[in-house]
Amino acid sequence: MRFKLVPEAPDSLAYVETVQQAVPLVPGTEDDCCARIMRRTDIEPRDEARTWLTFLRALELAEEGSSGYHRVRTEPEPATMRAAFQERVYGVDRILALLDDEPQTADEVFESFREDIPEYERNKHHTRLREVWGERVRRILEWAVRFDLAERTSDGYVRR
DSSP: OOBOOOOOOOSSTHHHHHHHHHSOSSOBOHHHHHHHHHHHSSOOSHHHHHHHHHHHHHTTSEEEETTEEEEOSOOOOHHHHHHHHHHHBTTHHHHHHHOOSSOBOHHHHHHHHGGGSOHHHHHHTGGGHHHHHHHHHHHHHHHHHHTTSEEEETTEEEEO
């Protein structure tokens, strides 16, 4: 399964553990988990808390079971998170493949990636495709920087 929701990248990967710790060990509903994330972190609004919950699932730091969402008893290790990010977040592999030695802006990467956006997503966000997916591409690039998969220069992003 590939996840599409990607939160804004924090200044430090240590923040991922802060958010993970906000997810309960005892399974709860999405609403309960999002409310708890918002109470215990500076994340708001609720949609961003839901994005974080989904992203933690992508990084294999939270799970959804029949009883709801819960935290996995795993320390967020950079190498493990990096691997999960590459394997479980939609578009990461293709976006990284689009980067080379010449810096590209997030908009340039989005334009190259546009054809890789699923058709149903293109139809769903028809008039807002650049807004929605351009932001996702930018966020993926920023997470790639945090995971040492890319580098941000004054002219754009390059593959590390």
